Amino acid sequence: MVPGNAVKRHPVIEQRIRDLAAFAETFPCNRLEPGGRSLGIITCGVAYQYAREVFPEASILRLGMTWPLPEKMIRKFAKSVKRLIVIEELDPFLEEAVRLMGIAVEGKSIFPITGEFDPRVVRESAIRSGLLPESAHVPLPDLETGPLPGRPPVLCPGCPHRSTFYILNKLKVPVNGDIGCYTLALIPPLSAIHTCGCMGAGIGVAHGAARAGSPEHHVAVIGDSTFFHSGIPALVNVVYNRSPVTTVILDNCITAMTGQQENPGTGRTLLRQETVRVELEPLVRALGIRHVRTVPGYDVDAIEKALKEYVKLDEPAVLIVVEPCALLPDVRKRWMPLEVLADKCNGCTLCFRIGCPAILKNEELDEKTQRPKALIDAGLCTGCEVCAQICPREAITFRPAEMEGGAS
Ligand code: SF4
Ligand code: SF4
Structure with a gap:
């Protein structure tokens, strides 16, 4: 949409929103579930399930389409009940929109603005605010026997990333992480990730720290899938700006965290058709990085030797640590x-x-x-x-x- 056309198209967008608002009034997924008249609840998404469970007697307006809102439907619903509340997770999006219609409504004065809801959160909040009586309290089994012990998420047994993080912890270097299973290496005892932003950020943050004059040699860790997705431009930046950053590509030959999807390095498409396999080492060398090595993921000594050497360098280096995810069907065998x-x-x-x-x-x-x-x-x-x-x-x-x- 070039600027000249954008101006002409703006009225079209506004009309489309008006048309959608009219459509919302009859859209079957915006559904009224009549109940008692003393309480009316406007809700959407998963919060509907909690509202239904905690307030079985209430009338509910369940919105399957949350913008634009069906204003006429909401006004009619508000008039049909004595007290109107909104149950929605996080920000008071529906609540404020309903209030802007001039309708008296409550929401975040009863339910929290942070965290995920569940029936317990909704019920306890309602009891605390007096919306439900004390007798509505339903003790949960885990609360009767005491809180469950904390079980922090950990890398799986046999995870091929474990050895790299064990060595990085041993070397006491700043490690800039990325998004993937390996993000779990931030917690003890590995404690080997110090920053984590978004996909592809690890290399950029390491580069930024180096350019900002950090006296330490920064390491970036990134998975194979994330590297293909958004790590390559950041590594080009590292090379181009001659940053003394060591990038570790943790190649577990799959996109593990989200459920073992293929990626450009596996040689198969998402539909498991044979395709070109993009090889990491030639790709990285083609960017102009002189220090590149590929080592097996379970070879602790080889990883330690390479990292000790690379973190002393005054130029970019890439260590590719390869070992298929331990949970891949063929590996499990x-x-x-x-x-x-x-x-x-x-x-x-x-x-x-x-x-x-x-x-x-x-x-x-x-x-x-x-x-x-x-x-x-x-x-x-x-x-x-x-x-x-x-x-x-x-x-x-x-x-x-x-x-x-x-x-x-
Ligand atoms: S061999 Fe691997 S999976 Fe088994 S206990 Fe040792 S580190 Fe864990
Ligand atoms: S001796 Fe070996 S098996 Fe025993 S605690 Fe130490 S490292 Fe573990």
Whole structure:
């Protein structure tokens, strides 16, 4: 829409909105569910389900189309009830629009403006404001037995990103993260992501920090899919401006976090048709980066060696860490759990520091250190061997049965 046409088209847009407002009055998804006259609720989306559950007797105007609003329908509904409220998550969008029509309505004076709703939030808010009596309180099972223990999200057992973050934590360098499973590396014990904005931001932030004169060598981490999506322009910027930034491309050969979608690096389209596979290393070299290396994701030493070298450089470098996601169907077939040899383990805690959910604390304490020994949950362990490479006492090994029979 070039500017000259934009001016001419503006009245068309305004008329379209008027037409849509007329359409909203008869649109079947804007639905009135009549009930008692004492309370009327305007709601939309998932909040409707909570409203229905918590106020089974109320009249409800459920909006399936929230703009433009069906003003006549709302006025008629408001007149039919004694008290009108809006139940909507976050900002008071409907509430303010209804109030602008000159209709008395309540909403955020009862329900919170932050966080997600659920029936408990809606019910408790209504009780607190006096809209519902105290007797409406419904204790939930978890509240009766005490709060559930906190379970922070973690990288999966066998995640090929774990070794990279273990090393980055060890090197104590600032790491600029991106959006993907690997964002989870920000929490302990890996604690190896220090900034995270949006897809493709990690490389840009590292570059910005370097240009702003940060004395530390900044590292950016980005997944293969995100790199193809929005990392390449930022890396061009790093090269063009000669930023001493090390970019780590965590290539798990899939778009893992959102459900294993293909990407330009997998050689298959989203419909799983064979297609051109864009290779990372030649692509990165073509941008003019001289220091580029590809290493296997489970090779802890190779990752450490490359990163130690790159973070000393005064120019851009790219480390490509490749290993397919442990949850890919073909990879799952190769899972072979490891075990901890209790007579060798002294509870040094090193393997706990990689944050693998398959590594647990044994009830058995080491006689000398009085620390719990490690224990591996065979039901979770994939056999990636990252912990085995880190253990200084060679106390982690494959289970004899697995060695004989192979993966099941
Ligand atoms: S081999 Fe070690 S790090 Fe890998 S999944 Fe098993 S317990 Fe976790
Ligand atoms: S790293 Fe080895 S010795 Fe240390 S706790 Fe783990 S299994 Fe035991």
